[in-house]
Amino acid sequence: xxxxxxxxxxxxxxxxxxxxxxxxxxxxxxxxxxxxxxxxxxxxxxxxxxxxxxxxxxxxxxxxxxxxxxxxxxxxxxxxxxxxxxxxxxxxxxxxxxxxxxxxxxxxxxxxxxxxxxxxxxxxxxxxxxxxxxxxxxxxxxxxxxxxxxxxxxxxxxxxxxxxxxxxxxxxxxxxxxxxxxxxxxxxxxxxxxxxxxxxxxxxxxxxxxxxxxxxxxxxxxxxxxxxxxxxxxxxxxxxxxxxxxxxxxxxxx
Amino acid sequence: xxxxxxxxxxxxxxxxxxxxxxxxxxxxxxxxxxxxxxxxxxxxxxxxxxxxxxxxxxxxxxxxxxxxxxxxxxxxxxxxxxxxxxxxxxxxxxxxxxxxxxxxxxxxxxxxxxxxxxxxxxxxxxxxxxxxxxxxxxxxxxxxxxxxxxxxxxxxxxxxxxxxxxxxxxxxxxxxxxxxxxxxxxxxxxxxxxxxxxxxxxxxxxxxxxxxxxxxxxxxxxxxxxxxxxxxxxxxxxxxxxxxxxxxxxxxxx
Numbered sequence: 173x174x175x176x177x178x179x180x181x182x183x184x185x186x187x188x189x190x191x192x193x194x195x196x197x198x199x200x201x202x203x204x205x206x207x208x209x210x211x212x213x214x215x216x217x218x219x220x221x222x223x224x225x226x227x228x229x230x231x232x233x234x235x236x237x238x239x240x241x242x243x244x245x246x247x248x249x250x251x252x253x254x255x256x257x258x259x260x261x262x263x264x265x266x267x268x269x270x271x272x273x274x275x276x277x278x279x280x281x282x283x284x285x286x287x288x289x290x291x292x293x294x295x296x297x298x299x300x301x302x303x304x305x306x307x308x309x310x311x312x313x314x315x316x317x318x319x320x321x322x323x324x325x326x327x328x329x330x331x332x333x334x335x336x337x338x339x340x341x342x343x344x345x346x347x348x349x350x351x352x353x354x355x356x357x358x359x360x361x362x363x364x365x366x367x368x369x370x371x372x373x374x375x376x377x378x379x380x381x382x383x384x385x386x387x388x389x390x391x392x393x394x395x396x397x398x399x400x401x402x403x404x405x406x407x408x409x410x411x412x413x414x415x416x417x418x419x420x421x422x423x424x425x426x
Numbered sequence: 427x428x429x430x431x432x433x434x435x436x437x438x439x440x441x442x443x444x445x446x447x448x449x450x451x452x453x454x455x456x457x458x459x460x461x462x463x464x465x466x467x468x469x470x471x472x473x474x475x476x477x478x479x480x481x482x483x484x485x486x487x488x489x490x491x492x493x494x495x496x497x498x499x500x501x502x503x504x505x506x507x508x509x510x511x512x513x514x515x516x517x518x519x520x521x522x523x524x525x526x527x528x529x530x531x532x533x534x535x536x537x538x539x540x541x542x543x544x545x546x547x548x549x550x551x552x553x554x555x556x557x558x559x560x561x562x563x564x565x566x567x568x569x570x571x572x573x574x575x576x577x578x579x580x581x582x583x584x585x586x587x588x589x590x591x592x593x594x595x596x597x598x599x600x601x602x603x604x605x606x607x608x609x610x611x612x613x614x615x616x617x618x619x620x621x622x623x624x625x626x627x628x629x630x631x632x633x634x635x636x637x638x639x640x641x642x643x644x645x646x647x648x649x650x651x652x653x654x655x656x657x658x659x660x661x662x663x664x665x666x667x668x669x670x671x672x673x674x675x676x677x678x679x680x
Contacts, residue, residue, distance in 0.1 A: 297667060300664060300667075301664065301667050303660055305656065305663070334659060400674065401677070403557065406557055407558070407583070407585070409554070409559070409670065410551045412667055413554075413666055413667055415667075416663065416664075416667035416670050417674045420671045420674075420675070421674070421675070423655070
């Protein structure tokens with residue numbers, strides 16, 4: 173399939189899943205992709221890219237790496253791009269295959285579990301936080317936005333290329349946690365205040381939907397619920413901020 | 427000025443500043459606005475709003491509160507709306523006036539300082555975190571996106587209506603901090619690891635631009651720099667996640 177048609181097709185989740193491919197847009201994201209172990213299938217560029225030294229430099233690197241390259245018009249580029257003000261570079265790459273069974277857990281380890289997160293920006297920021305704050309992986313449960321959605325990829329600014337998310341069902345996750353002796357804690361406003369618990373060496377932390385919180389299935393699977401102390405009149409924290417606080421405070425070497 | 431023309435005009439920062447008004451879009455945000463002390467100037471709705479019980483309920487509340495109301499066509503609504511899939515309700519309200527001199531600091535208090543934050547979603551999430559994690563206020567320095575931008579308002583999901591941000595210059599902030607005996611710490615990857623410092627009772631925490639970090643002026647004004655421990659191969663945390671961790675760990679009653 174021609175690169176332009178392919179890039180347009182990959183806007184749909186079904187097409188991404190069927191082909192095992194995803195699209196990365198923008199200078200910073202494509203630079204990170206090129207620095208990662210992931211395999212690139214091709215790159216679309218427009219004249220916008222050549223207008224900055226950084227863009228021209230990236231183009232040289234892509235050419236040197238032998239990546240298939242198609243120059244398209246601004247209008248064609250915009251038809252494939254997800255961003256409103258494209259930087260003139262868009263890469264198509266292979267989704268890495270990473271399953272629960274691939275995870276090598278240290279004696280003290282953390283997982284971040286995403287349960288029904290709907291906002292792509294939040295999912296990207298969660299993947300970035302999981303990688304930056306030392307979780308072995310982020311586990312994405314059904315009902316969460318596709319982690320290979322272009323907006324997610326942009327928000328994760330490259331972190332998910334080196335720390336690919338793991339897609340799993342709640343049953344698969346439960347079986348894995350049992351086999352690995354790993355506890356599952358859920359973030360919830362009605363939980364025990366953070367800091368008042370003994371923290372198990374192996375711990376998965378689940379965060380839930382922006383409006384509704386954790387699903388009943390995940391709540392049932394949790395061995396404890398934990399809350400972040402907040403001001404009296406506060407409604408809630410952004411889910412990515414909450415996860416960041418939990419991953420930091422509950423880190424293995426804290 | 428007619429409400430529709432006004433709403434369209436308020437998409438521009440200059441118009442918002444000149445008129446001292448802002449636009450709040452969507453069910454959840456307008457509900458929060460109606461529950462807040464802020465004054466509404468008027469509301470635009472489209473037929474989309476009446477299609478859900480929650481929307482119809484909000485319309486009754488707006489009418490009961492005597493808010494000026496204009497029903498417009500879907501096309502007119504979209505010309506004023508910032509969202510791609512509007513929920514059919516958009517309110518125009520007065521920006522609250524809150525200056526540094528208005529802040530009543532407790533003996534132990536926190537401020538969050540926004541220095542050159544460019545992404546409206548990040549600014550909104552920072553305002554939400556400052557309110558939820560007990561900061562007395564968020565202080566917005568020049569170079570940061572307008573905190574009354576429609577995207578910021580949406581991301582803050584109502585928190586900024588009860589905890590209005592304070593706009594100030596770095597000189598005004600320095601004078602205020604000196605007068606109040608408040609320290610200023612900056613978030614930076616080259617700072618001292620979080621948890622290794624004695625925390626002053628009154629502390630302002632500054633976070634900087636998504637790409638470049640703190641400005642030289644703010645770095646100079648800081649009495650200490652603080653870093654969040656991260657995985658070896660991690661590049662950085664999202665600025666709103668970093669601020670959330672700092673506000674939580676450095677809270678007065680920690």
